[in-house]
Amino acid sequence: MKRLGKYFQGYKVRTVTAPLFKCLEACLELLVPLVVAGMIDHGIREGDSAYVLKMAGVLLLLAVIGLVCSITAQYFAARVAIHVGTGLRRDLFQKILSLGYAEIDESGTSTLITRMTSDINQVQNGINMFLRLFMRSPFIVFGAMAMAFTVDGKAAILFAVTIPVLSIIVFSVMLCSMPLYKKVQRQLDRVVLMTRENLLGARVIRAFNRQSQEQEEFQREQDRLAAFQVFVGKISALLNPLTYIVVNLAVMGLLYTGGIRVDAGSLTQGQVVALVNYMLQILAELMKLADLIILMTKASACLSRVNAVFELESEQQKAVGLKEESNLAGDWQRQEGSNAKKGFLEFDDVSFIYPGSQSASLSHLTFSAEKGQTIGIIGGTGSGKTTLINLIPRFYDVRQGEIRIDGVPIWQMDVAALRAMIGVVPQNPVLFQGTLRDNLKWGKKDAEDAKLKEALQIAQAAEFVEQKKEGLDLRIEQNGRNLSGGQKQRLTIARALVKEPQILILDDASSALDYATDAALRKSLNEQNKERLVFLVSQRVSAVRYADQILVLEEGALAGVGTHESLLAECGVYREICQSQLGEEVSKDGR
Numbered sequence: 001m002k003r004l005g006k007y008f009q010g011y012k013v014r015t016v017t018a019p020l021f022k023c024l025e026a027c028l029e030l031l032v033p034l035v036v037a038g039m040i041d042h043g044i045r046e047g048d049s050a051y052v053l054k055m056a057g058v059l060l061l062l063a064v065i066g067l068v069c070s071i072t073a074q075y076f077a078a079r080v081a082i083h084v085g086t087g088l089r090r091d092l093f094q095k096i097l098s099l100g101y102a103e104i105d106e107s108g109t110s111t112l113i114t115r116m117t118s119d120i121n122q123v124q125n126g127i128n129m130f131l132r133l134f135m136r137s138p139f140i141v142f143g144a145m146a147m148a149f150t151v152d153g154k155a156a157i158l159f160a161v162t163i164p165v166l167s168i169i170v171f172s173v174m175l176c177s178m179p180l181y182k183k184v185q186r187q188l189d190r191v192v193l194m195t196r197e198n199l200l201g202a203r204v205i206r207a208f209n210r211q212s213q214e215q216e217e218f219q220r221e222q223d224r225l226a227a228f229q230v231f232v233g234k235i236s237a238l239l240n241p242l243t244y245i246v247v248n249l250a251v252m253g254l255l256y257t258g259g260i261r262v263d264a265g266s267l268t269q270g271q272v273v274a275l276v277n278y279m280l281q282i283l284a285e286l287m288k289l290a291d292l293i294i295l296m297t298k299a300s301a302c303l304s305r306v307n308a309v310f311e312l313e314s315e316q317q318k319a320v321g322l323k324e325e326s327n328l329a330g331d332w333q334r335q336e337g338s339n340a341k342k343g344f345l346e347f348d349d350v351s352f353i354y355p356g357s358q359s360a361s362l363s364h365l366t367f368s369a370e371k372g373q374t375i376g377i378i379g380g381t382g383s384g385k386t387t388l389i390n391l392i393p394r395f396y397d398v399r400q401g402e403i404r405i406d407g408v409p410i411w412q413m414d415v416a417a418l419r420a421m422i423g424v425v426p427q428n429p430v431l432f433q434g435t436l437r438d439n440l441k442w443g444k445k446d447a448e449d450a451k452l453k454e455a456l457q458i459a460q461a462a463e464f465v466e467q468k469k470e471g472l473d474l475r476i477e478q479n480g481r482n483l484s485g486g487q488k489q490r491l492t493i494a495r496a497l498v499k500e501p502q503i504l505i506l507d508d509a510s511s512a513l514d515y516a517t518d519a520a521l522r523k524s525l526n527e528q529n530k531e532r533l534v535f536l537v538s539q540r541v542s543a544v545r546y547a548d549q550i551l552v553l554e555e556g557a558l559a560g561v562g563t564h565e566s567l568l569a570e571c572g573v574y575r576e577i578c579q580s581q582l583g584e585e586v587s588k589d590g591r
């Protein structure tokens with residue numbers, strides 16, 4: 001709730017005005033039974049049709065003013081709710097962007113999407129209804145009771161008994177249903193997760209003809225969600241019959257005692273009708289209050305889910321107490337005066353376990369590299385290649401051992417400054433909707449077209465871009481779906497090159513390229529890499545064999561470090577990989 005407070009800043013007047021107008025509307029509603037009583041007792045009983053018409057006019061006026069109050073209140077409540085929802089969504093989005101891979105892995109993308117969308121909508125809805133009803137409903141309940149006392153004190157005693165009974169019923173039902181709403185929301189997360197996976201994997205699902213299995217699984221999750229909702233619905237459904245029984249009993253009591261007292265002349269017919277009206281008003285308002293509380297319960301469950309994301313540690317928060325050292329980061333040159341070697345990166349006994357994982361994905365890695373070098377990383381699937389390179393830009397933070405750049409542990413560096421030094425080309429190329437120029441400029445906002453074209457040239461992408469008549473204005477569809485896998489890979493390499501990074505990381509970035517293009521790409525990259533440290537992850541020996549240093553990974557550990565020749569001579573794992581790929585060639589010449 002504390003967090004929510006700041007979003008009401010600048011909207012305080014509207015926040016107060018909405019409930020006040022609702023209270024004004026309630027005041028007018030409380031007058032209606034008195035006016036009707038007057039019509040019956042004076043107008044109808046005495047046959048005074050002018051009085052009846054006058055009172056009808058008063059009723060109409062009350063209705064019109066009430067309507068204006070209601071519309072005004074709803075307008076202000078909606079404005080406040082939308083303002084709060086928008087602010088919350090903006091800040092949550094910013095928070096999600098600030099989270100590290102580990103936190104995103106831990107929460108799960110689907111639940112983050114649900115929190116950004118349906119949870120915040122629920123909070124927004126809750127605020128809207130809260131502003132409209134939180135004062136109005138109690139105001140009517142107590143106001144109607146007070147008015148009943150002014151009509152007839154004795155009869156109103158029935159109200160004093162009925163209201164607590166109704167309140168107990170309403171609140172008991174709510175207490176039972178509240179925890180269940182959290183369950184419903186969790187199950188909704190699962191349904192969203194399944195939907196997302198299915199949409200992302202639509203082609204694979206079709207290729208494997210798994211539509212019916214997926215449909216069944218989805219149906220199971222849906223049924224579970226429906227079962228939770230039906231269960232909560234059943235409990236909530238008890239509310240109406242129970243409250244109506246109590247109210248109808250109270251109305252019967254009112255009519256019975258009222259009838260006797262009308263006969264005795266101590267009460268008028270109009271007063272009995274007014275009392276019944278007040279009783280019905282109380283019932284209607286208690287029902288609204290119950291709905292409001294249920295809505296608020298859902299909204300508060302959703303708000304705590306949103307808050308849970310805000311409470312996750314962002315990457316910046318993790319880097320605590322490191323301000324002075326962070327100034328050291330930025331680029332190779334800023335270490336002048338220190339004894340550390342420039343352009344030097346070292347892994348010192350680094351081990352890494354993914355959060356929630358049982359076993360280490362990397363164990364005791366120690367190696368060093370310097371600018372101008374190309375470091376090849378090779379190993380079987382799941383041997384830890386991607387994990388290793390993900391540690392350099394601090395996508396995950398190392399807890400055991402240390403990674404240093406120019407002698408400064410990277411955990412002491414400002415994350416943004418560290419990443420500014422690094423260009424990453426991920427395994428799965430990701431492009432964003434927009435033009436090719438927009439995408440390439442991600443690395444450097446002010447890059448000239450000539451620079452972009454140069455990067456495309458090095459990445460072996462210039463030719464196919466030239467073939468498209470739009471050139472740099474080529475429209476990239478969502479996820480780059482109008483491009484082939486190899487084209488996307490080359491564009492992501494070009495994007496990283498535009499950044500002119502001091503460390504370039506290519507994670508299996510040429511896997512979709514044919515051998516000739518791959519070789520041409522490596523050749524042109526080599527010519528550019530004099531001032532740069534390049535990490536080249538690949539499953540292909542041909543891609544890493546000319547690297548200055550090759551790291552051979554096996555089950556997260558270094559099985560060997562060296563050049564192609566030295567590893568062939570000394571590292572059994574590397575020899576095996578070479579033999580499996582280069583076959584005869586390796587065996588014959590022993591290289």
Ligand SMILES: Nc1ncnc2c1ncn2[C@@H]1O[C@H](COP(=O)(O)OP(=O)(O)OP(=O)(O)O)[C@@H](O)[C@H]1O
Pocket residue numbers: 105354355357361379380381382383384385386387388
């Ligand atoms: N986000 C994650 N959470 C938990 N475990 C993970 C995660 N990512 C990878 N792993 C595990 O860490 C190990 C190393 O994975 P990694 O992706 O680094 O391998 P890799 O050598 O890059 O494989 P490939 O060549 O298939 O891409 C694997 O056992 C994998 O199951």
